[in-house]
Amino acid sequence: MPEAEQAAALMATLRTVNEAANWVSAVAFEQGVPREYELRRHTYAQLKGRGLGAQAAQHTIKKVRDAYTTLKANIKAGNLGRPGSKRRQKAESKPIAFRPEAAQPYDDRCLSWQYDAQTVSIWTTTGRIRGVRFVCSADGLKILQQYRKGESDLIERDGALYLVATCEVPEAEEYEPGHFIGVDLGIVNIATTSTGYQAAGRGLNRRRTRERDLRGKLQKKNTKSARRRLKARARKEQRHVKNTNHVIAKRIVTEAEGTSAGIALEDLGGIRQRVRLRKPQRVTLHSWAFAQLGEFIAYKARRAGVPVVHVDAAYTSQTYCECGHVDKKNRVDQALFLCRNCGVVAHADRNASHNIAHRGAVVWNAGRESRVPATP
Known part of the structure; x- marks a missing residue:
């Protein structure tokens, strides 16, 4: 400021x-x-x-x-x-x-922080200026004061000036999970957990469609005011999606930490290359920020000491979590799951999240060290 x-x-x-x-x-x-x-x-x-x-x-x-x-x-x-x-x-x-x-790096020789006064002293081409106020949240100031390390970047974005500081926050010690919470990621439902939490994607998808249509109209108009409007709306959708993913990730990690559970996520690497879709569906798939949500869950979990494992996502939507029967016909549609073996009707995403949770426990047990006492 x-x-x-x-x-x-x-x-x-x-x-x-x-x-x-x-x-x-x-x-x-x-x-x-x-x-x-x-x-x-x-x-x-x-x-x-x-x-x-x-x-x-x-x-x-x-x-x-x-x-x-x-x-x-x-x-x-x-x-x-x-x-x-x-x-x-x-x-x-x-x-x-x-x-x-573009960002310019500053080290401690040309930038110093006064945390109590919330000001910085910074080098400029006209000389060093002191008493430049900065603002951040109370939690952010605490992290900045305790863990800031290395260089900071000065950057201008949309007429505002930002100092991006690097903070090395130590990871919490990972605990032994009593069970795992499976997280099924999707487009209709952004995240569905095996404990019952469901983050619907209807509002987010509707906003994306509205933003995409508006961009198309402004680009087609191509007037000076339209280009100015496009520039003003740049990154707005990205910020909204990022905030939504932060909220979902925090909810999942907080629940896992409160119940001493681990988190099991699908390994969706390369899904855009593997999946074959029609052109209208490709737009939706390529705007799906599943990787960002997974990263947010992983880093928030590391800070809280919550174990996270990634499991193979193959057939999790076609397998009934109780009897283990696998059939492509089990997945009737996006929301409905009907087991052809035992006739149980379930929510498709909820069933998939239970399969992911089970695989997470298997992966964790297979990867941890043996606790059998050594032979005397």
């Missing part, structure tokens, strides 16, 4: 260091992307001449070198397409560019 003059100095600093980063990137591209030490030899003196402090110059060079390292890793992993593809050629044919408001 900087004052007007402070905000102007910080924004000017971001633009200056990112303009310098673009120049360093061009030098690196011309030199064949040398190692950081060699790149520093080519650019450090010139960066100092541009008005950057010693630490800011070092961080700018390192930021550029790290960006090329990431690009190389993405190319190697095939994330930019096959050799010769347009996307890959475009990435390899020109220097990496940095946005004017």
